[in-house]
Amino acid sequence: MMRWTRLLDDTRLGDDRKTATRAETARSEFQKDHDRLIFSEPFRKLGRKTQVHPLPQNDRVHNRLTHSLEVSCVGRSLGELAGKRLHERGLLPAGVVAADVAAIVQAACLAHDIGNPPFGHAGEFAIRDWYAKRDPGFFDGMQSATTQDLMTFEGNAQGFRLLTSLVDSVGLRLTYATLGSFIKYPWSATHAPRYKPGKFSYFASETTSFRTIATSMGLIEIEPGVFCRHPLAYLVEAADDICYAIIDIEDGIEMNLLVPSEVEQLLLSVMPAATRAQYDLHRIGRTDPQRIRWLRGKAVDVLIEDCARAFFAHEQAILGGTFTSTLVDSGSPQVAAGIQAAKNLARERIFTHTRKMEIEIGAYAAVDTLLDACSNAARELIAADPAHPLSYRASRVLGLMGELAPTPSTGLEESYRRINDFLSSLTDNRATELAQAIRGHG
Template sequence: MMQWERLLSLKRHGDTHKRLRKEQDETRLGFEVDYDRIIFSPYFRSLQDKTQVIPLSKTDFVHTRLTHSLEVSVVGRSLGRLAGAEVLKTHPYLSEVHGYRFNDFGAIVAAAALAHDIGNPPFGHSGEKAIGAFFSRGPGRRYQDALSEDQFEDLVRFEGNAHGFRLLTASREGIPGGLRLSHATLGAFMKYPKGSLPRKPAPHIAAKKFGYFQSDTDSFREVAEELGLKTLGSGADRFYCRHPLTYLVEAADDICYTIIDFEDGINLGLIPEDFALEYLIKLVSDGINTEKYRAIPAMQDRLGYLRAIAINSLVRDAVRVFMENEPEILSGEFPVALLDRSRYKAQIADILNISVERIYQSPEVVEKEVAGYAILSDILEVVTGALVCQLEGELSAYDGLILKLLPETTRMPGATSVYDVLLQACSYVASLSDGAAVHLHNKISGKQL
């Protein structure tokens, strides 16, 4: 059974000493510092030009990864505070002995939720697939013999969650511990606390994907051991269970993309208003004031009213599921997402099915995702080629020019392995915004001088 007092660790990544809650400055708590460090990081700023639903959209209505992350953070804060208040009732020693408050839970979940998409490549989830395809079926396959099985798996199944953990924790010269976030926030951030192999060793949701690259194993273990995360499985199939607050971060994301992506589809005309409102009203039927709703003349305002009720209903229901299953969550035995046990599961499924059909598979999305594949593959080919040639001391004049286009942190003159430079190339490409990727591709293909 995991212990809340360890799970709420204020120790920062890179620290050599403990930090106690009762010694915190109440005007600026350590968990709130985490939020500030994330929001001022260059990785977070790049989300303003990264796809949430519609790649490269110039429409004001459509969410980017940045606006999505801010909204997920707001919902996550509410989830954390509501759950925190209940956890403190169940475990009063957390406040009486250690000094924790309900808003600590909200601050942790808000910070982790703010960062939840920070490692995602350009062009949405197709960006992850494009990077993986470059190594599994594209020019990058030639590097397989220089890599271990685990290392190659990191690349062919490139994972935005693992990249996010890398960005948050990777030390650089003069900057030990990356952003130096608290272990509690890093733990809540990790949706899949396992390496890339073996694939899905168990049906548990924590093993669905992977959450750290081989190069970041030591950082991951430091966090997991500080928090006291429980291990599951055995032998080669061993993995860690989630930090309990990860379930709330995931719920915040699930709530937002269920409701707000759907709203984007309505605003873009991909889903007819009457059809969409019918589905939303099914979700909020218990909380809607019909007279008030009918008195709202503007479609966007009606949508906003329904959105607010829907999010509130899903938040409170997610907290109910969390607290009803808290013992199983603390023991690592809760194998699904909170919304999978929601009383609104059927209504959520209906909305998601419509979103998949009308939004995620719309011609506009598919066409731009196809372009994204070509753009990322072309960039990776020249960047990996230049970095590997530099490592092997065989730079051509062209490779030298490509290196001059890259930031100093990507050139890695001190790299000692092919894996290191390939992962750094992937990190560089994944950190590009949609627009920056297009701009760089135009340069290397000679379309822009």
């Protein structure tokens, strides 16, 4: 069984120094994690990255930044409920209070999409497809694990790489507890086919960091390289599930893909009878947007309470590493059915929107252009010698990559990881601009 005294570890990756006590600083170590993320450049860039709709013309539609902030608010509430319950039972380690559990979940929620490339999931698929189209000889000299990482590029694993390796070469130095809560799929690409195809949380290059974090907190190792989740990762997942189910249908109204009445009925389906009766009185004289906002707030409250109950109902299985469901699916059948109905509605009516599909096709072209240019420049750099100096074009492309550009000593594998680092760091707008410029359409 995992133990909370180890799971709530405030040790920072890459920093063995003793941290200051709460009495010596205005913020706990977990609150500092939240602040480090908020002030980081990768977090700011989420403001111009796709949530569902790439390059939206309606500025009221969610992007990755607004989504992450909303998820963090829901996560904080879930963490607060969990922290209070753990405190009441005397399970929190010395120096940790209920608010710290809330801060851990909130910080992990802020970071949960930080590794996503431009254009959302379309960008992920575009990167995977580009590598899948390469001839087998393209990967000569690379380890099989690296090849698999490239061909199944995953935003979750890219996020872990960013948090632990990329920012100033050491990551953001977050606490083990926050990093553990961030890890949704605690295995590598080589294990993914047996656990959840296409989903994993660490690349081969971050194996050591991942293992250090997992073993230090006492996460249960299921097989070599595969661990059970940190318990708080289930709260992060629940916060994300709650938000994107509701956000998607709210955005559907904004984009005139759904009508308020059908969203109204869907949100009411998760409410208890008393809240539905309260709504019958509240709706009188209110506009459609006012009614939907009221219902959204009530729905979030219901979902938070339901997921918190499910968390403690399954606490022993979670701590034993045997829980295989989600908190949303394991709670009230009425709530689970409502969330599934929202997801189905989004899939059938929103994800097939013509403009969304048009821009996603364009996203593929942009990703192809950028990967073509960067890979050609990297290979030319590696092969360069006095008889075959680097071309001017290649030097300019590498210059665009800035501090993420490969060097002559980087090697082929790390060069491609850096290319993916660079591409993932771009916003939708910047990726589009650079691809146009490379194609001569600036």
